[in-house]
Amino acid sequence: EAQVTQNPRYLITVTGKKLTVTCSQNMNHEYMSWYRQDPGLGLRQIYYSMNVEVTDKGDVPEGYKVSRKEKRNFPLILESPSPNQTSLYFCASRQYNEQFFGPGTRLTVL
Amino acid sequence: GEDVEQSLFLSVREGDSSVINCTYTDSSSTYLYWYKQEPGAGLQLLTYIFSNMDMKQDQRLTVLLNKKDKHLSLRIADTQTGDSAIYFCAERFDNQAGTALIFGKGTTLSVSS
Numbered sequence: 001e002a003q004v005t006q007n008p009r010y011l012i013t014v015t016g017k018k019l020t021v022t023c024s025q026n027m028n029h030e031y032m033s034w035y036r037q038d039p040g041l042g043l044r045q046i047y048y049s050m051n052v053e054v055t056d057k058g059d060v061p062e063g064y065k066v067s068r069k070e071k072r073n074f075p076l077i078l079e080s081p082s083p084n085q086t087s088l089y090f091c092a093s094r095q096y097n098e099q100f101f102g103p104g105t106r107l108t109v110l
Numbered sequence: 111g112e113d114v115e116q117s118l119f120l121s122v123r124e125g126d127s128s129v130i131n132c133t134y135t136d137s138s139s140t141y142l143y144w145y146k147q148e149p150g151a152g153l154q155l156l157t158y159i160f161s162n163m164d165m166k167q168d169q170r171l172t173v174l175l176n177k178k179d180k181h182l183s184l185r186i187a188d189t190q191t192g193d194s195a196i197y198f199c200a201e202r203f204d205n206q207a208g209t210a211l212i213f214g215k216g217t218t219l220s221v222s223s
Contacts, residue, residue: 031209033211035213040215041215042198042213042214042215042216043153043198043200043213044213045210045211048210050209058210090152090153092153097141097158097160098155098158099143099155099211100155101145101152101153101154101155102152103151103152104151104152
């Protein structure tokens with residue numbers, strides 16, 4: 001089944017404790033991206049990657065890092081999480097005209 | 111900069127048609143999308159339309175695009191309670207820096223029986 005998977009689905013952590021949210025797609029898509037969804041703000045793009053070893057900042061990249069060492073994986077790294085990074089995070093991958101989203105990761109930073 | 115606007119709420123009765131509207135600012139958009147997000151779930155691609163099309167129909171869904179006015183709408187015929195969700199409009203544009211999808215804030219559709 002073609003899909004985008006994210007792990008973990010839920011995470012509660014404390015300020016400053018590094019964490020990684022994994023994202024994997026099995027559709028051989030070149031383009032992948034990360035979004036955060038916040039009430040009243042909709043979806044905002046954090047980072048995107050056009051292909052392996054090519055990553056670029058989106059609209060809200062501060063406090064986040066990504067890597068794209070292989071086509072299928074695009075992890076989101078929070079080196080020192082802060083409470084304002086409490087949000088719902090979506091990974092997505094795209095080929096041509098269709099973008100597919102993962103199920104979301106709800107992150108709470110205390 | 112690029113912006114996508116949607117009304118925040120729409121309430122309809124079961125069996126009626128729903129029309130969700132969206133306006134966008136970037137005239138160089140290549141594709142426009144509608145996504146559906148059910149409670150606690152991710153975003154599901156409903157349909158999309160190429161920017162040189164006026165209309166696209168897919169079963170109960172009709173997308174209308176007025177490129178001159180930069181207005182996009184999604185009509186759901188015979189709305190059911192299962193259509194209750196948040197609907198996001200998104201525009202895609204491509205430039206030298208790459209491609210991006212800009213999302214609206216979402217329209218919450220509430221369907222009452």
